[in-house]
Amino acid sequence: MSQLHRRGFLLGGAALGAGALVAGCTGNSSDKDTAPQVKAPPAASGSSEAPGKPVTIGFSAPAADHGWIGAISINATAQAKQFSDVTLKATEGTNDVNQQIQQVQTLIDAKVDALVILPYDGKALTAVARRAMEAGIPVVNLDRVFANALSYRTWIGGDNYGMGVNAGTYIAARMKQAGKANPVIVEVAGLDNLELTQQRSQGFREALEAAGMKVAARQAADFTAATGQRVAAQVLQANGKIDALWNHDDDQGIGVMAAIKQAGRDNEFLMVGGAGSKKAMDDIKADNTPLKATVLYPPSMASSGIILARMIAQAKSLGDLAELEVPASVTTYSAVVTKENVDRYLPTAFS
Structure with a gap:
């Protein structure tokens, strides 16, 4: 998870610190005071890395005719192998829009638990991604964004x-x-x-x-x-x-x-x-x-896409965030090397 920028406070120490601060601020208040109460959100349901129910993730990307695109597919495959509860169904990379649409439809028909898609053309693949969402298959949209947010559960891409x-x-x-x-x-x-x-x-x-x-x-x-x-x-x-x-x-x-x-x-x-x-x-x-x-x-966004798809399919959350669900979008940071x-x-x- 090192590639995901974790914004927000840590649920452990930070939540305790917030509670202590509230107690300190209200300790001298009378019963008539109506100071606002700060309530920490419930803790996330276990580590996101802990094994969960077995899930099958479908993956589709363009042809590896560029070093960056090649790394996208390599990273997605390597990340999936890190999880004992993940089976990856990856299609052959293609720059033919119609072929990629057919490939994604095949993954939908196979009833995968989640999809990670880097579209060759985001606009052209919007409809098939929407069909996946309507079939109850959450879509993680990698980088090249679909035409509307109804076609994906989470977007992760570069800035x-x-x-x-x-x-x-x-x-x-x-x-x-x-x-x-x-x-x-x-x-x-x-x-x-x-x-x-x-x-x-x-x-x-x-x-x-x-x-x-x-x-x-x-x-x-x-x-x-x-x-x-x-x-x-x-x-x-x-x-x-x-x-x-x-x-x-x-x-x-x-x-x-x-x-x-x-x-x-x-x-x-x-x-x-x-x-x-x-x-x-x-x-x-x-x-x-x-x-x-x-x-x-960073092409490591593909690794993070697999991680997010797994968490969504298993109803897990990012452990270091206060949110109970995986965010709707994640933007990677363009560090200067x-x-x-x-x-x-x-x-x-x-x-």
Whole structure:
């Protein structure tokens, strides 16, 4: 459960502390006083990790044609194996929307106890996810959100806007540290027609603006190494001086780094990546390339999705929260990985 951000107070000591505080505040009150009484919620029904009733969880995701997507499926399978009471029925990854719909329908017909779905296209899979919910099968929606909340019980995914904010905040801090008043900051984005790309760019731009800086040049690629190299070469050619570069995606970043090396500009500026690949983290740790940080978009959300699906199917709750039910949404945090903390995050990296 380390990947879930547990907000709220711990039920044990914190609840006791609250009770003691109430007693202390009302100890000198007369019988006529009507001070509000604080009542702690009932404790959660046992550890969420303790074995429960056997459940079957269906899992569906796109084809593993990208390191991050591949890690999603690997993490989901590995997490399910950690539970003796979970049977995982995983479909073959596909980027064919109609095929994924059919696969999910097959899982519904098999009467699985819960579904974890990363849709290739959230809008297109909304109807079949809704059918699952109507059949009494709770759906955990991974990352690419369905068109309406009637199609899922819980959503867990990344924070694209926050990813941009944290990349911009880190770069701004490094620029101020270096004494650069008007730094030239460029951005190599992902697919521009995707909302997630737009959100990342918005967060990046607004974080820089808050620090009195701006994006000098921006160009979109399409999350592949080949386009990353081509686009980065164009950006480098158009900008004779660069102080910092943010690349949205670490797989795409392989091409960006190749373009930087080919241009002989390895030591000119710092680069920040995105998502959290093992190669990026290895480069950050070695500290011998322009890449000095990457902003996470953790595929460990798939592991957490399996954990949440199991808890929902077994009517369990998050033990460290006061809530009696699993939350309706969980947003992962886009931590900035640097040389100083890379060892902590390496176990979460994807190949």
